[in-house]
Amino acid sequence: MSAVTEVLQQVVEGVGSGAVYASLALALVLIHRFTGIVNFAQGELAMISTYVAWQLVASGMPFWLALPVTLAVSFAGGMLIERLVIRPVQAAPELTTVIVTVGLFIFVNAMAGLIWSFTVKDFPQQFPDGGIDLAGVRVDWSTLGIIAVVAVVMGLLYLLFQHTSIGLMMRAVACNPASARLSGIRVGRVLMLGWGLAATVGAVSGVLVAPVLFLEPNMMGGVLIYAFAAATLGGFDSPVGAVVGGLLVGVAETLAGAYVDVIGADLKVGVPLVIILAVLLVRPQGLFGRAAVERA
Amino acid sequence: MSMNVATLGTDRARRLRAALTALLAVAAVVGAPFYFAPFQVFQLTMVLLYAVALAGLNLLVGFGGQISLGHGAFFAAGAYTAAVMLDRYDTGHLATLPVAAAGCFLLGLGFGVPALRLRGLYLALVTLSFAVFLPPLLKRLEPVTGGSMGLTVDKLQPPAWSGLAEDQWMYFVVLAVATVALLLARNLLRSRVGRALLAVRDNESAAEVMGVRLSLHKTLAFAWSAMFAGVAGCVYTWVIGFVSPDSFSFVLSITLLAGLVVGGLASLYGPLLGAAFVMYVPSVAQDISEAAPGVVFGLLIIAVMFVAPTGLAGLAGRVRGVITPLLTRTKPSAAVRTPESEPPSAPPAPAETAPADAEPVGAPPRTEKE
Amino acid sequence: MSEKPTTDDTEAGASTEAGRTPAEPDFLKVSDLHAGYGQARVLQGLDFTVARGEVCAVLGPNGAGKTTTLRALCGMVRGRGSVTLNGTELLGRSPEQAARLGVAHVPEGRGTFNDLTVEENLRIGAHLHTGHWRRGRAQRAAVAADLERIYGYFPKLRDRSRQAAGSLSGGEQQMLAIGRALMLRPSLLLLDEPSLGLAPLVTRELFEIVRAVNEEERTTVVVVEQNAQLALDVAHRAHVLEAGRLVLSGPAAQIREDGQVAEVYLGVSVRAGTGG
Numbered sequence A: 001m002s003a004v005t006e007v008l009q010q011v012v013e014g015v016g017s018g019a020v021y022a023s024l025a026l027a028l029v030l031i032h033r034f035t036g037i038v039n040f041a042q043g044e045l046a047m048i049s050t051y052v053a054w055q056l057v058a059s060g061m062p063f064w065l066a067l068p069v070t071l072a073v074s075f076a077g078g079m080l081i082e083r084l085v086i087r088p089v090q091a092a093p094e095l096t097t098v099i100v101t102v103g104l105f106i107f108v109n110a111m112a113g114l115i116w117s118f119t120v121k122d123f124p125q126q127f128p129d130g131g132i133d134l135a136g137v138r139v140d141w142s143t144l145g146i147i148a149v150v151a152v153v154m155g156l157l158y159l160l161f162q163h164t165s166i167g168l169m170m171r172a173v174a175c176n177p178a179s180a181r182l183s184g185i186r187v188g189r190v191l192m193l194g195w196g197l198a199a200t201v202g203a204v205s206g207v208l209v210a211p212v213l214f215l216e217p218n219m220m221g222g223v224l225i226y227a228f229a230a231a232t233l234g235g236f237d238s239p240v241g242a243v244v245g246g247l248l249v250g251v252a253e254t255l256a257g258a259y260v261d262v263i264g265a266d267l268k269v270g271v272p273l274v275i276i277l278a279v280l281l282v283r284p285q286g287l288f289g290r291a292a293v294e295r296a
Numbered sequence B: 001m002s003m004n005v006a007t008l009g010t011d012r013a014r015r016l017r018a019a020l021t022a023l024l025a026v027a028a029v030v031g032a033p034f035y036f037a038p039f040q041v042f043q044l045t046m047v048l049l050y051a052v053a054l055a056g057l058n059l060l061v062g063f064g065g066q067i068s069l070g071h072g073a074f075f076a077a078g079a080y081t082a083a084v085m086l087d088r089y090d091t092g093h094l095a096t097l098p099v100a101a102a103g104c105f106l107l108g109l110g111f112g113v114p115a116l117r118l119r120g121l122y123l124a125l126v127t128l129s130f131a132v133f134l135p136p137l138l139k140r141l142e143p144v145t146g147g148s149m150g151l152t153v154d155k156l157q158p159p160a161w162s163g164l165a166e167d168q169w170m171y172f173v174v175l176a177v178a179t180v181a182l183l184l185a186r187n188l189l190r191s192r193v194g195r196a197l198l199a200v201r202d203n204e205s206a207a208e209v210m211g212v213r214l215s216l217h218k219t220l221a222f223a224w225s226a227m228f229a230g231v232a233g234c235v236y237t238w239v240i241g242f243v244s245p246d247s248f249s250f251v252l253s254i255t256l257l258a259g260l261v262v263g264g265l266a267s268l269y270g271p272l273l274g275a276a277f278v279m280y281v282p283s284v285a286q287d288i289s290e291a292a293p294g295v296v297f298g299l300l301i302i303a304v305m306f307v308a309p310t311g312l313a314g315l316a317g318r319v320r321g322v323i324t325p326l327l328t329r330t331k332p333s334a335a336v337r338t339p340e341s342e343p344p345s346a347p348p349a350p351a352e353t354a355p356a357d358a359e360p361v362g363a364p365p366r367t368e369k370e
Numbered sequence C: 001m002s003e004k005p006t007t008d009d010t011e012a013g014a015s016t017e018a019g020r021t022p023a024e025p026d027f028l029k030v031s032d033l034h035a036g037y038g039q040a041r042v043l044q045g046l047d048f049t050v051a052r053g054e055v056c057a058v059l060g061p062n063g064a065g066k067t068t069t070l071r072a073l074c075g076m077v078r079g080r081g082s083v084t085l086n087g088t089e090l091l092g093r094s095p096e097q098a099a100r101l102g103v104a105h106v107p108e109g110r111g112t113f114n115d116l117t118v119e120e121n122l123r124i125g126a127h128l129h130t131g132h133w134r135r136g137r138a139q140r141a142a143v144a145a146d147l148e149r150i151y152g153y154f155p156k157l158r159d160r161s162r163q164a165a166g167s168l169s170g171g172e173q174q175m176l177a178i179g180r181a182l183m184l185r186p187s188l189l190l191l192d193e194p195s196l197g198l199a200p201l202v203t204r205e206l207f208e209i210v211r212a213v214n215e216e217e218r219t220t221v222v223v224v225e226q227n228a229q230l231a232l233d234v235a236h237r238a239h240v241l242e243a244g245r246l247v248l249s250g251p252a253a254q255i256r257e258d259g260q261v262a263e264v265y266l267g268v269s270v271r272a273g274t275g276g
Helices: A003-035 A042-058 A063-089 A094-116 A141-163 A165-175 A177-182 A187-213 A219-234 A239-259 A270-282 B002-035 B038-063 B071-089 B093-115 B121-140 B166-190 B192-202 B204-209 B214-240 B250-263 B270-285 B292-307 B311-334 C007-016 C066-074 C095-100 C118-129 C137-153 C155-159 C170-183 C200-217 C228-234 C252-257 C259-266
Strands: A131-134 A137-140 C028-037 C040-050 C055-059 C079-085 C103-106 C188-192 C220-224 C237-242 C245-251
Touching: A003 A042, A003 A137, A003 A141, A003 A165, A003 A187, A003 A219, A003 A239, A042 A063, A042 A094, A042 A187, A042 A219, A063 A094, A063 A187, A063 B292, A094 B121, A094 B250, A094 B292, A131 A141, A137 A141, A141 A165, A141 A187, A165 A177, A165 A187, A165 C118, A177 A187, A177 C095, A187 A219, A219 A239, A219 A270, A219 B121, A239 A270, A270 B093, A270 B121, B002 B038, B002 B166, B038 B071, B038 B166, B038 B192, B038 B214, B038 B250, B038 B270, B071 B093, B071 B121, B071 B214, B071 B250, B093 B121, B093 B214, B121 B250, B166 B192, B166 B214, B192 B214, B250 B270, B250 B292, B270 B292, C028 C066, C040 C066, C040 C079, C040 C237, C040 C245, C055 C066, C055 C200, C055 C228, C066 C079, C066 C095, C066 C103, C066 C188, C066 C220, C095 C103, C103 C170, C118 C137, C118 C170, C137 C155, C137 C170, C137 C200, C155 C170, C170 C188, C170 C200, C200 C220, C200 C228, C228 C252, C237 C252, C245 C252
Parallel strands: C055 C220, C055 C237, C103 C188, C188 C220
Antiparallel strands: A131 A137, C028 C040, C028 C079, C237 C245
16 A cells, blocks of 8 residues: 555545544534534533434334434424523523533533433444445445445535525524514524534534444543534634534644654544643634634 | 620630630640541541642632642652652651652643643643543652552651550641641732732633733642641651552542542632541442542532532531521520610511621622623 | 514505605604613603604714614614504514514614625615515515615616625715615614714715605605704704703704704704705
């Protein structure tokens, strides 16, 4: 194998894991755009969605049926959390909302442990073994599958936001809630929708990553850090940035793990820290973000 | 006037009561290690130690309005500084304290400079990432840190002249460190830095207009706060005599924040109450299930933010605020024999004229104009 | 999902009404309106009415409570007393409910959706009349007709329909904000300081459009303005506020002619400027 194909091989794997980060980062960015909140519990919500999927499959439901059910449950759960947990502190200072999402993080994590215990569960891999060979670079079906699923989710979101009336309203609320209200848009419901959507997109990342990481309550902790790095890199206000950022972080992580001896497999989790610090120093608004980073 | 005499009298009584309370408190604190069993003394020692870390976190979160999700990492840095110094260089315990403190202060500055140039949110991200990154890093630096096996070092030993048992001596040493740390935290808040911090927290843009150098003060607050965590970690090594990467997973960071929030943000007693929480809730709840502490902490944090953003410490004040008027209202019937005493206290003042409460951290912003 | 706007039938009624004499003098009825922010009580008992199809100017010095009045009407500020629109109580409703009752408020500082294109901004205004997910052919046609109507008033917006609202000039943004409000097919249009920060020429153009809208659609308009002279040119009636109280009401022409009133309460010499 030549050096070039070897690098390409790593890039392909990076894109595979990057797609998962992109998905969770997209969930973070969605909520941030709608509510100005950074949801530290996003990864845990994805984790618990994954448990729902696992439970459904374990009780005999075929995976491809369990998936839409899981996404629907996640959507409803996200809406419920917005209404019950976030709405009461929506107007409070950022510190309060951050602490509330951290509380949610702890609570959801512990509840998963309470219900499903902390022992690792094997999540079935849905994509067939093997793969294809592209000019010497081997692409596993599972990698392709992950990329395809994330691409479909992005495509659906794009259609929703750009080509439906409800998507237009959601963008209006994200842009200027006060004016949206004056135009008769029920902002509260739109915010619930936004949280529901974010939970759904996050759930996709959880279900995709579970076969690789094994399912346990702390599964998404690491992924969340990568997703934060992705959102910071892409810009917390930019869905496109979240996707691009996710892929870049995935590739950077894989390359660093493979080629930088000091890092190796065990210290890869330092890559997001370095990326976040570097972005903050060099281009704090992120690649696709606007200059204004302060919450309006 | 009899009323003046009465107030003078109550004033003196109040001062006397305060002095008595303080005396009793000191007696209780000093007497505790002689009364309780060694294990309980050890637990109290841990409470004091966590209180140091929480006092630092409180500077940042409660007074600075910034959030750190990685204080466990600074705690770990302090603990490892002490352990490595004791293990490799045999420096003696006392020498490790200033090094751990200074090291964590500098570490805090290092992360604060990029993280605090912008909104405080990024500090949460950076500290969280750091807290997740530190345990694998400690494992990697095996030659120095002992890897996943950790390091075992000498605990603090009582000098012969003291005649104290190990647990008692450690208790008093940590008590001394905690007292100094809490006083230092208080004085920091009363200094120019502290006043600037409060100004920043309460109204960032106004503070900036007034010439407070925002990012400088926020960064300094973060560095101080990291230093407190480092000191707590250093003392942790003295007390436990063992460090390992898994003792400092980012769960510790989250637990510290949870303890502080429940104990009470921006309150001087909050860290002590919170430290008791950090120490006792997991050990009690763990008997029920492994997940129980998390459920309790998670629910408590959200509940505290909803109903009492000032935490337990603030809640006590608020309960007093609710109960005292009730008591004074019932007083006149009991105090019929002193006709000159104050007339029955007026009904609660209408909302418009009531003095505004000290703004809790979580109060919604008042941005309405005109 | 979509609520039938209450304005549909009332608009039909408006078209049968003839001439300047108001058929419904109490179309908007404000009685003993109190409102404020927190401890600051800004409005201390306002009473006035606006007839259907009228343009009503609310004038007064800074801090008199003009903006607060508008905000109380549209639910942005809580008020006490009573405000009825065509017999329906408006107080105690949220801004979104008020909008659904036919109140379109163009806030101070315009409040356009800067990330959205001009046309998307306008389409936001149409959502009350269409479904959220799919629009039938009839509804699409109705929205297209509404858009045409708005572009008719504001030809500049048509030229910039694909541009982001944030890239427009101040005057164009104000036009867009009014256009979006008109897309709601309001029965009551509230304009808060439309001239703020705009060049005099642009302001005049804007007020001419407001006049045209009022004449063609018989939309009832309440406009708050610092520039009394301009507002009085367009308005039928005017109310002058001072320190949260109504100090003067009357036909706009009369207030305009009464130079003393203008100087005392409005601090401007109006007569000098009534050339155009």
